[in-house]
Amino acid sequence: MFFYVIRRLLYMIPTLLGVAFLTFLLFTIFGEDPVRQALGLHASEEAIVALRAKWGLDQSFAKQFYDFLVQILTFDYGESFSTGEKLSDIFCGGVLVSLSLTAPPFVFGTLFNIVIALFISYFRGKSLDKISTFLFVVSMSISYLVYIIVLQYLLAYRFGWFPIQGFEPGFSSISYLMLPWFIIGLVSMGPDIRLFRTIFLDQVKSDYIRTARAKGASEPRVLFVHLLKNAMIPILTNTVIAIPFLITGAFVMERYFALPGIGDITITAINEGDFPIIKAMTVMSAVLYSCFNLLTDVLYALVDPRVKLS
Amino acid sequence: MSQKPVLSIKDLSVSFATEKGLCQAVKKVNFAVYEGKTLALVGESGCGKSVTSLAVMRLLPDLANVSSGSIHFNGQDLLTLNKNSMCSVRGNDIAMIFQEPLTALNPVFTIGEQIAEALLIHKRITKKQAKDRTCELLDRVRIPEARKRFDEYPFQLSGGMKQRALIAMALACEPKILIADEPTTALDVTIQAGILELMKELQKEMNMGIIFITHDLGVVAEIADAVSIMYAGEVIEEGDVYQIFENPRHPYTKGLLESMPTLQTQKGEKLKTIKGSVPNLFNRTEACNFENRCAYAKEVCRKEKPFLEEEASGAKVACHFHRTIS
Numbered sequence: 025m026f027f028y029v030i031r032r033l034l035y036m037i038p039t040l041l042g043v044a045f046l047t048f049l050l051f052t053i054f055g056e057d058p059v060r061q062a063l064g065l066h067a068s069e070e071a072i073v074a075l076r077a078k079w080g081l082d083q084s085f086a087k088q089f090y091d092f093l094v095q096i097l098t099f100d101y102g103e104s105f106s107t108g109e110k111l112s113d114i115f116c117g118g119v120l121v122s123l124s125l126t127a128p129p130f131v132f133g134t135l136f137n138i139v140i141a142l143f144i145s146y147f148r149g150k151s152l153d154k155i156s157t158f159l160f161v162v163s164m165s166i167s168y169l170v171y172i173i174v175l176q177y178l179l180a181y182r183f184g185w186f187p188i189q190g191f192e193p194g195f196s197s198i199s200y201l202m203l204p205w206f207i208i209g210l211v212s213m214g215p216d217i218r219l220f221r222t223i224f225l226d227q228v229k230s231d232y233i234r235t236a237r238a239k240g241a242s243e244p245r246v247l248f249v250h251l252l253k254n255a256m257i258p259i260l261t262n263t264v265i266a267i268p269f270l271i272t273g274a275f276v277m278e279r280y281f282a283l284p285g286i287g288d289i290t291i292t293a294i295n296e297g298d299f300p301i302i303k304a305m306t307v308m309s310a311v312l313y314s315c316f317n318l319l320t321d322v323l324y325a326l327v328d329p330r331v332k333l334s
Numbered sequence: 335m336s337q338k339p340v341l342s343i344k345d346l347s348v349s350f351a352t353e354k355g356l357c358q359a360v361k362k363v364n365f366a367v368y369e370g371k372t373l374a375l376v377g378e379s380g381c382g383k384s385v386t387s388l389a390v391m392r393l394l395p396d397l398a399n400v401s402s403g404s405i406h407f408n409g410q411d412l413l414t415l416n417k418n419s420m421c422s423v424r425g426n427d428i429a430m431i432f433q434e435p436l437t438a439l440n441p442v443f444t445i446g447e448q449i450a451e452a453l454l455i456h457k458r459i460t461k462k463q464a465k466d467r468t469c470e471l472l473d474r475v476r477i478p479e480a481r482k483r484f485d486e487y488p489f490q491l492s493g494g495m496k497q498r499a500l501i502a503m504a505l506a507c508e509p510k511i512l513i514a515d516e517p518t519t520a521l522d523v524t525i526q527a528g529i530l531e532l533m534k535e536l537q538k539e540m541n542m543g544i545i546f547i548t549h550d551l552g553v554v555a556e557i558a559d560a561v562s563i564m565y566a567g568e569v570i571e572e573g574d575v576y577q578i579f580e581n582p583r584h585p586y587t588k589g590l591l592e593s594m595p596t597l598q599t600q601k602g603e604k605l606k607t608i609k610g611s612v613p614n615l616f617n618r619t620e621a622c623n624f625e626n627r628c629a630y631a632k633e634v635c636r637k638e639k640p641f642l643e644e645e646a647s648g649a650k651v652a653c654h655f656h657r658t659i660s
Contacts, residue, residue: 329441
């Protein structure tokens with residue numbers, strides 16, 4: 025297992041090199057001139073040359089790429105083009121906000137949805153099952169944006185139960201995050217529970233479930249012990265795959281609720297042509313994706329004895 | 335057989351609610367199982383053997399429903415027990431082993447955990463005691479290196495070993511009745527013999543009654559004391575194993591026995607078969623179920639269904655012409 029993880033981490037190096045190279049290529053060849061963007065059309069020639077030198081854009085492509093790689097390795101991406109703030113500071117703040125936005129509803133929501141799906145599987149074929157199926161299909165057919173706009177309008181603007189948007193660091197952030205958490209949780213229920221229910225019902229028909237019942241295991245024991253551990257394998261794949269979607273979903277949430285998370289920072293950076301931020305974001309998402317992939321495989325081995333990592 | 339049966343089934347009928355309508359899979363089945371004896375339920379696929387056994391365990395699929403009858407065990411009707419009391423009967427008093435040892439074990443728990451679970455559910459013992467007892471059981475069903483196997487997962491065992499593990503699991507609480515639903519069908523012939531031998535030994539040791547479900551008459555001759563032949567959800571002939579093999583009364587039983595290859599069968603000679611197939615269970619008629627495949631069928635067979643009649647020998651048969659046939 026240990027060597028497997030090491031090997032997988034080593035495999036990540038060529039992948040990330042490729043991502044870094046492509047990102048670099050796209051920005052240097054196809055991107056707009058950031059100096060022009062920063063200084064405007066009527067800037068003096070001296071100012072342009074000076075800024076170009078300051079940002080290192082007067083160097084050869086090879087040197088610029090080398091500098092980019094050094095930035096990646098040292099996690100020091102320099103300064104923002106537009107605000108001059110250190111990128112590491114911007115990201116540290118952003119990551120905290122994004123995580124506090126997505127992590128709680130993801131963790132608790134998934135657990136909650138698993139329990140609800142087990143409950144519904146217990147009543148398979150009964151009216152509870154049918155009604156919930158209908159409700160979840162309806163809820164899944166409505167766009168994410170509708171939930172955000174309607175709930176923000178009703179609960180925050182009309183009833184005033186939550187702040188409409190904004191963010192404060194520390195404990196007071198909770199009041200700003202409550203409504204976004206609720207929306208993320210609500211939107212995940214339909215697809216999650218439908219999926220988990222299908223996975224469970226697929227397993228309920230298995231022979232090993234009949235064996236467990238035949239030895240006298242009670243129905244809750246059959247569901248929560250025998251079925252759940254087997255169902256964890258497909259559930260894990262589907263959940264971990266959903267994490268990147270959760271981050272892209274957070275772009276929208278952060279935008280609507282004016283939360284200064286990674287998503288919001290990136291969108292602003294794209295609008296302002298802030299290259300360092302975009303480059304850093306691209307590389308960091310590639311790192312995240314690779315790490316989550318590795319994490320899934322490790323979790324597999326922990327849940328399924330038939331999977332050996334070697 | 336003057337002693338009292340451990341398990342007796344009376345007029346058991348099971349029907350399935352399907353999209354095509356109600357399908358009566360088992361109709362008015364009666365049988366009894368005695369201490370230390372083996373009853374073989376014999377019949378071809380779809381004749382209701384497995385459904386009958388699942389009804390005894392109250393493990394029928396959601397669509398199936400026991401429409402009448404009673405299953406008496408230990409002075410109570412199992413059909414009237416609530417879910418919890420039924421859980422304490424299952425695996426403890428009545429245990430079952432299944433046809434597919436390859437899939438019957440839970441792939442993500444160790445063999446030991448799964449066997450010990452049966453003990454921990456029904457007996458008041460510690461985990462340590464359960465582990466020791468499990469190792470004894472593994473040893474008893476002749477799985478080598480029991481201590482080591484305890485921590486192995488099903489995928490690490492061969493088919494025969496899995497069936498042995500399932501037997502150990504079923505017998506963990508020393509049940510009074512063991513239901514074996516074609517336990518050797520998925521196994522190689524050599525391994526079959528070993529499993530049958532083991533079951534006979536354990537039966538003697540624990541003095542339990544066995545319901546052995548099979549379509550393999552060779553296996554029946556090997557293990558059974560009494561035999562009930564099922565056809566289209568009904569018992570059509572029953573008797574002790576000698577009566578059935580030496581003096582079959584029902585044309586269907588005769589057909590089954592004749593379709594077995596023997597040492598006298600010549601090379602190239604076609605095996606006998608019973609022509610036709612099982613009647614549609616959706617619309618049962620007044621005719622004898624076997625009438626359309628029976629060489630002896632007469633007018634009366636199409637009009638009137640024969641009842642199970644007891645003969646002087648104690649054997650029972652459901653055929654209008656059983657006297658003339660034998």
